[in-house]
Each structure stands twice: as C-alpha cells, then as structure tokens.
Amino acid sequence: MGLVVAATVWLAATNQLVLYIHPRYIVFTIVMAVLALILVIASVTGRFRHEDDEAPPRGVPRVLSILALVIASALALAMVALPPATLTSATASQRDINSTSVGPQTQSVSDAENAPADAFSNFTVVDWASLLRQTVDPGFYEAKSVDVVGFVTPDADDPQNVFYVSRFVVTCCAVDAQPAGVPVYLPDWSSVHAADDWVRVTGEFAVNGSDRSQQPLAIVPDAVTAVEQPSEPYLY
C-alpha cells in the first residue's frame, strides 16, 4: 500500500499521472492518495490491535499465496523503480489504428469546409483521422496544410513506404487508449526514423503513392522532423 501510494503521489508531483489517467481524475486521485499516505504513516507509528496468530495455510494454498504476494510486490516495485512510459506502437498496431471512431468532439466535414485556412495547422492527428473517415475526396484536402505531432507506427500493408503518425486517445485511463493516426507516404522512411519515434510532420494530403497500402490518401510530407515526446502524450 505504502509503495503504491507513494508512487502515485510522486507521479502527481512530477506531473506524470497524465501518462496513465485522464486529467479530469487527477485531483480526486491526488486527494485520495494524500489521505492514504497520512493513514499509512499514522498506522506505522500508531497503536493498534494485535494481529491474531492464525496458522498460515499449508501446502498448495501457501505456495500460491506467497507467489501472489511476490507478483504483487514486483508490480508495486516496478511502479517506483521503472521510469513511467507511454504506450508504444506495439499496442497501437495490436489495437488496429482508427478501428473505432474516437472521441465525442471530432471534426465534421461541413465545419471544416468553412473553417479559416489557418485553423488547419492546429488540427491534431485525431481531427484529421476523423475527417479521413468521412471523406477521401482529394479535392476536399487541397490547399489545407497539415502540421501534426505523433509517434511513428509502421503501416501493416506497406511498412517500407508508409507509416502512421499516431497518437493514443484516452477517455478514462491508458487501458482504454484507442490509437488514431494519419498515413504518411515517405518511401524508405525507416532509414531516418524508427517506430515509436516522436515526429512532427508538415505537408499536404494527396493520393497515396503506395500501391500496397489500403489508404487512398496520405500526407506527402514537406518535412518530417524528430521532436521530443510531448508532456501530454495522449489526446482527449
């Protein structure tokens, strides 16, 4: 208990809780964790009832309960000792990029048509992915410049020439993270970038030059530059 709570408070102090849960739960989590921390300290220093001398179970149940305790402690130790991290492209490809519509506030085609030209540079990969799901008419994307940040996930059908610049969308916590991404057509991209690298991609959508990829459109990038992982790696 102490370990897990201390780890949570620590994560909160270093602003890394966002790696695991949606920002709206952070205050509640911190309040509860601090309360628990107080109780943990109080119970170590305070006086309380004598634990009854139960005979420990024998045989298989005993082995199981020790094993369980070891596994639980290992996870608790990992929480403190290992650096926190975001989900990786392994989960992104396992969960099928864009397999479900993401987020309640997605962009609609009619809204986007009337948007001023400079609005598009603020669109995230999620905005673009939701537009791509609604229309693949190349005319719609003409003269709309793309400027997005995300991590690299190789395309399943044409990993040499196409990758997704992708983000996870979180509604509650990392468990429910849904990957969203837009395809980028850049032949032989892996000579410069590796999967899971965070990149900033600028360019415009055009007909996908790859013949094996199933995506009709892809970003033809003006530039793909390596960037630091953002402090809030997930989108909401």
Place this chain on the structure above:
Amino acid sequence: MAEEAHRHTVARPSRSRWIWLGAGVVGLCGLGALRVVLDSAAGFSLPNQVQDLLTLSISVVVESLPFVILGILLSIVVQVWLPDGLLQRYLPRNPMLRRACISLFGVFLPVCECGNVPLARGLIVGGFTVPEAMTFLLAAPIVNPITIITTHQAFGFDDGILVARVIGGLAIANIVGWLFSLHPRQNTLLTPRFEAECRRPDDHDHALTRREKSLDIFVREASVIMPALLIGALIAGAIQVAVPRDVLVTLGTNPLWSVLAMLVLAFVIAVCSNVDAFFILPFASTFMPGSIATFLVFGPIIDVKMLAILRTTFTTRVLVQLTVVVALLSALIGLVVNFVA
C-alpha cells in the same frame, strides 16, 4: 513491503516501529535512486510489449486506487463511527424488501466496484447477512450517482441503454441476493480467513479508541485488497497485450455474437463503472445497443480485476456461480434490448 512491516511490528514496542518507518523511507529513496540511474542509463529500455504490459497494469492500479481508498474509508465509517445497528434499524424485516432497500444504498455512495468490496466486507462484519452484502455489492456500482451521470452524458436516453443499465443492474443484484439467500449454510460462502475475522469477539476491541480501531481496519483492509488489486491489474494488462482488439470488434454487428463479444470485452477490460460509459462510447457505432447495455451491466459486477479482489472475501465456488448467473442475466438483458429497440 509496507504491509509486511505492519504485520511484524504489531506486537513490538513503538520504538521499533519508528525504525520500520525509517527503513521504509530509506527503501523508497533507494528505489528512487535506482530509478534515476535507470533513467540516465543511455539505451535502457524494455521491449515494447513488456513496457505496455506495465503501463496498462499500472494504469489500472492508478485508476482504481482512489476508489479503493474511498471504499476503505467508508467501510471504516460504517464499522466504527456510525452508531451500532443504525442502518439495520430502519430497514424492513421482510428479506426480499430488505434486500431491495439495500440495493438502493449505492445511490448515496459515489464509489465504483473495487471500492465497494471493502465496504461490503464492512457490512458483513457489521452484522449484515452475506446475500444482503452481495446485493449491495452488485447494485451499488451501477446505481451510484456518478455512474448514472456519466452514462447519461455518454448516451442520453438513446436506445434505452441508461434505463436498461439501471433497472437491469438492480434486478440482477436482487435476483442474485435471493439465490444466495437460499443457500443453507451462509458462512461457507465466505473464505475461511474472512469468516474468522467476522467471528472475532467484539470485546477484544474495547481497549482501543475509535481512532486506533479505524487505523486497524485500514491496515487490515489495505493489506488484503491491495495485493488482489495489483494481481488483478496485472492479469487485465496481460490479456490486453495478448488479445487483438479487432477480433472482438468484427463480431459487433450480429445480435447474438455482439452480446457475447461485449461480455468478453467487459470481462477483460476491467475499467471502473464510473467511467466505463465513456470507454464504450466509441464502440457504439459498431455494436448494437443491447450489447452496449450488456457491457454496462456486466462490466461493473464481474471482470478479471474484480474477481481477484472478490476472492479475498468469497470462495472460488461462489465466484464461479456468481459469474455464470450474472453473465446469463446480462446477456438476457442485452438480447431483449437488441430485439426490442
């Protein structure tokens, strides 16, 4: 680690306790130092899958932790700070009506399912029968105010999902409570360890002040629930890394298969009832409304993390029966909504 420290120290003079506290703090700092070393060690990284397993498991822990703590605190309030028998006094005598009232307790408690376990344990210790506590346990996460608000935010009154969820949850809780009340020997439903705890004579406690009693319950519940939570989270994380999501999603459009797929999804996903409506919302376009209702009814009651936590209190046999009954009833609700709506 801290739990073990408590267990060793109970009988010793208080000086050694300060030593344990010191040891805990030093140990924590040691782990922190290890972390700094690992951080700076260039090129250190786990394989992606292992890293994601850890991230997902820790995410389940971090998400559930505040609710568990809140549950333990409420359990302490019920056991120590409320006057004896206050709750029992105002409940009807008739067992059926009594359980119906108990299933509505949750309306006042914004605690999701993992936090309800310590609270239900507190109710049993406080004199409620096992089926009554079980009714509370199953109904509370679904009728709790936050769950209702988030479900309404996500779905409104569309397709009867919200109504099916609340009424279905209450019905299942009462039916299960009734089924287990038919069991001739209620005590055998509980694990031997917890059963012994319930029978502990009360006069044992009189030497302690309320504050000390509260701390005692906190330590006892935390040391039982936390390992279960950690293991449940690890299993949930492992399943997520291992099972491809699209297998489930492709089943989504058939009235029967989509209900079954949602049962499986609810079982493996293990998010709290307070937030699961947001989780399932993106799937609403793929799955039929009845299947969503199945997910929202089954998920709060049974999932891998919950089973690990419930195992602290109920025997494996009871949990198997519980899972089968609740799964069948939730599937029934889903099928009805699918064919009616």
